[in-house]
Amino acid sequence: MSNEIRIDDLVRPRLSQAQREALAWGESVRVDFSEENILRAAMERTGLSDFGADDFRARLKVLREEWDGDPEITALSRITLHGYLARYASNRLLIHDTLKRHPEILRQKIERPVIVLGLPRSGTTHLVNLLAADDRFHSLPLWESYEPVPLPGEGPLADGTDPRYQRCAAAWARMQATTPFIAAMHPMEPDHIHEELELMGPDFASYNFEWLTMSPRWRDHYYASDQTPHYEYMKNVLKLLQWRRSRAGQSGEPEKRWVLKCPQHLEQLPVLKKVFPDATVVITHRDPVAVIQSSVTMQAYSQRINRRHVATGALIRYWTDRIEHLLRACVRDRHLFAPEHSFDSFFHTFMADEMGTVAQVYATAGLELTPVAQARLDRYVADHPRGKEGKVIYNLKRDFGVAPDELRERFRFYFDRFPVRAEVK
Template structure:
């Protein structure tokens, strides 16, 4: 287990925050109305578009206030994260209002990677990004997407250096994060950063203890608006930097594949499978580390219980969808974690063959070069043990059995 190492000045800020709370001063505001006003004032824009994001905003803010046990610094982080999402939403809606050309370029047959967390999706995303015909959303353009990136400056945009500086600052606070998750301004980024603009993102539940928000997200949130915004965001990114094919990745899609397919009916789905207990352990460890930046009291056992419930619910929902036949066999390919790590290029070739996509030798050479120069195995060397989660092994094995039997997922040692 890793914890954030806060510098002295932030520790003092948190101590001051505790003192102020004793006299009723809460620190950085997480009031939804305040956040909306401030986002409008910062951007000088007023139109947030459809109101379907407001329930998520209200639910998240209430959960942060009542359940997250945020420090003073944690409140600042949460406030900044929500404001960033709201400001980007305002800018995206404005872009489509003033430039009708944006809506003229369709998103056709995107290749979308999903599955249980920590099952090789980042490695696969990185490999597919080496094909010049593929476009992956990069961290820098997801963080600062306005104005839209241009082909001629795509590798030299000043925003790249800015995001790299921000990531270095984050690593100073959490030096072990680079062992848990690959980071970099020009690395592929997950779609949860896009759906955050609709306040429907699993990221919030990883960064903060917000169980009531997570329950709302999984059981009551309407993801149609989130995927409409997702579609528009990709149109915006490709406006001045065209692409043959988008390659996207998020474990979060697993929970909402039906809504995704309504917005992207021709999507090509790659679903990665792994023993869910390994996923729960890794996800709990990452969550513990990230939450320690915003709270003094992250609880690994509480995190593991919630994450186990979350993964079990997602897999149960996905299993019912797959058994229903709603997702045609020609639109989905099942991949196992063990295959990605033992024969990654063979997996890539299977994907291209299954979806009848051309794969040039130059693209394969680029993928091999990436494997030769990057140690992806390091991100699977976490120092965690299932016993530390407080979960009951046999009980967890029973509830994941239908999923593992159906997809023939091999059991791993935990």
């Protein structure tokens, strides 16, 4: 049986019974995007009331007003987006409370992290999950990124499962029920290693909000803002997680390093260098047309649930601009990380020789690829073959009205700087 996935109703979706029922249920729920409602929900959930510095309220306001004022967002998606804001507000309360009670956390050191960055859909996810198979690294599973601190008084379930893990698994099951092909595009299992930008969420920062729904006002606010304070906030949450793991006996080794990944860093290299000056960075590169094709197809597929109309024209314009912004920043700032502390990974090379790429990453990071580590990496590759959940067949011209070769000309500056291979014809 072929594992090819052809989405022939991308532009005019034929909704499944589960999708129709979910959308109908959403229409029965009223969502209040006021600051009072969101923060009250967080306070009721945690039993806490001190959010720390108030500067986050201005950023929350941008998101609340943009999403509340967008008539294209479905009622079901309004519920989801409100849930994100309430969860981030809850996490902010819990993080601030923990840091107040344990100021020693801020003395933790995040030393010599290995940070993977590059365009979305360029191999960053596979590479970071592969590296995280080596248990000499700290890494950030999705379930822990969603709720870095447990709710007060909440212990393990009867079978020993962390309730945060169970909530993440339940959310993934709901997502698969309404958008079943998403697993082939961007799996979100609880153990999946996630992006540390999720830890900026409680500070109501990062470009992640653009992925949740079309958010041009937020994008412009993000562009105009210095991201350094939000990177520092994220680093403090990493310290908190490292401290919690040490207390739980998961790692008493002070030299244990983090492996992280986030595409946003591509356009924030000066900030990344300032906040993580001793980092080893691995920059992934791929044909921007392949990246855009994959990204907008995933977004369009999700819009059958998230928006009242699938806006392929708006999607191709928005994400072509965003990818160009990321790449122009990379070309401008790539020199900030010296060759001895950085490595460029090209998609075609990585796909042809995964372990060869990994060996170069280890060498750049000054970390020995031991037989034990090699065995763990080999096991991960065997258990996670490419296309395990199916291979999506894309058609940029048919679905988005754009010829790949014409779109690629917009990125000539990038091909002139890096030896990237064109993929989409």
